[in-house]
Structure formats: structure tokens, C-alpha cells
Amino acid sequence: MVYFIKAGDYIKVGYSRDEKSFKARLSSYHTSCPFEIEIISKIDGGVDLEKDVLNHFIKFHYKNEWLKYDESIVDFAKNPYLLDKAIIKKPNKSHKIITDNLNYIINKYKEGYSLKLLAEEFNINRARLTKYIPEEVKRKKNGWFSLRKRETNPKNKPVICITTGERFISVKDASRKLGVSSSDICRVCLGTRNHTHNLKFKYD
Numbered sequence: 253m254v255y256f257i258k259a260g261d262y263i264k265v266g267y268s269r270d271e272k273s274f275k276a277r278l279s280s281y282h283t284s285c286p287f288e289i290e291i292i293s294k295i296d297g298g299v300d301l302e303k304d305v306l307n308h309f310i311k312f313h314y315k316n317e318w319l320k321y322d323e324s325i326v327d328f329a330k331n332p333y334l335l336d337k338a339i340i341k342k343p344n345k346s347h348k349i350i351t352d353n354l355n356y357i358i359n360k361y362k363e364g365y366s367l368k369l370l371a372e373e374f375n376i377n378r379a380r381l382t383k384y385i386p387e388e389v390k391r392k393k394n395g396w397f398s399l400r401k402r403e404t405n406p407k408n409k410p411v412i413c414i415t416t417g418e419r420f421i422s423v424k425d426a427s428r429k430l431g432v433s434s435s436d437i438c439r440v441c442l443g444t445r446n447h448t449h450n451l452k453f454k455y456d
Contacts, residue, residue: 254297254305256329260287263319263326265309267302293329307347310384313354346376350384357381358389410456411441419456426453 255274257264259281268274274294281289295301302317305328312319319325350357357370367385371378411426412419420426423441427434436448441455 253294254302255294256292256325257281258290258292258321258326259285261321262287262314263292263312263321263329265302265305265317265319267297267299292326293332295329295332306351310347310351311386313351313384315355346380349374349376350381354384358385361385362389409441411437411453412456414452414454415447415450 253268253270253274255266255268257278264281266277268277278289278291306313306317309319309325312322312325314320353374360370361367367378367381371381408422408424410419410421411423413426413430420429423434423437426432426437430451432449432451436445437453439445440448440453446452
């Protein structure tokens with residue numbers, strides 16, 4: 253049988269070969285889980301169905317066979333045959349690779365690794381990998397990119413005018429106060445230009 257149990261804000265999808273095994277599992281959950289255990293449903297099926305269900309609800313994946321609580325999971329558990337089984341796709345090789353390494357992938361993604369690099373590392377399709385990244389992580393990632401873009405933009409770095417000895421909080425600040433193109437100031441700081449308007453600059 254495939255069972256669905258609720259514990260706090262999570263749902264466990266598991267498999268037991270019979271009622272006796274299920275009761276033993278349930279007893280261990282009561283002992284080890286800090287949340288109150290609630291049985292949602294038990295349906296006929298084996299390990300393959302368990303994998304199919306986990307694959308279908310992969311966007312709610314938390315850890316191992318645990319999913320983040322969502323009403324759609326409860327609805328399915330109580331009415332499993334209302335869902336067209338054609339929708340539930342069989343897990344493929346990429347799915348197993350991703351789910352086995354999902355925590356690592358998400359952590360690396362949060363650190364700034366691109367999906368392209370992560371896909372290449374595991375030799376999987378980048379588009380497929382994207383589907384496994386939770387939306388809230390994607391938003392944080394976009395925020396990270398915006399921050400990183402601001403931090404690494406040469407125009408946001410402090411700069412010193414070597415000619416006058418003045419220090420500016422950014423290239424933009426120097427450009428505004430001296431009336432010099434910020435792009436030209438960046439070129440001087442990077443060494444691709446000797447000076448601009450007879451002024452020399454360097455990054456502080």
C-alpha cells in the first residue's frame with residue numbers, strides 16, 4: 253500500500269507491504285517525529301506508485317519522501333483515481349539524479365552556481381533541472397543576481413582621481429562632480445586609457 257501522513261507542515265508519502273508493516277512504521281513516526289501524526293489516506297499500490305506520486309508532486313519536495321504540505325496532495329490522496337494517470341510520468345534517469353542530489357543542487361544554486369554549470373556537472377538537461385528549483389529559491393536567486401550585479405558593476409566602485417587627490421564613493425559620483433564620462437573614468441581605472449580630460453583615475 254501507499255500511504256499519506258501529515259506531520260506539521262509536511263506530508264510523508266511512503267510504501268508498506270501490508271497493514272502490519274504500516275502500523276510499525278506509524279509507531280516509529282510517533283516516536284521520532286516532533287509533530288502530531290495524522291493519517292490522510294492509504295491506497296492500493298506498490299513502490300512504483302509511490303515513486304510516481306513523488307515525481308508528480310516534485311515541486312513540493314522537501315527531503316527524501318517528505319513533501320511540503322499542499323491541498324492538492326491531500327486531494328489526490330483522498331481521490332487518487334480522479335487524477336488522470338497519464339499525467340503522472342514515470343521517473344527517468346535525470347529525475348533520479350536530480351532528486352538524489354537535490355539538496356546539494358539547491359544549496360549550490362543559492363551560493364551562485366548557474367543552472368548551466370550544475371546541469372553540466374550531472375550531465376542532465378538544464379531545462380529539466382529548472383523545474384526542480386522551488387519558486388521561492390528562484391526569487392532569492394534573482395535578488396542575489398541583482399545584488400551581485402550592483403556589487404560588481406565598475407561604476408559602483410570607489411575611485412580616486414590621482415591628478416587632484418580627490419576620492420569619490422563611486423565612478424558615477426566622480427562623473428557627476430567632475431563632468432567626465434563615467435565610461436571614460438572606468439577605462440582609465442582599468443588601464444585601457446591613460447587619462448580623460450587630463451585626469452587620471454584608479455579604483456580605491
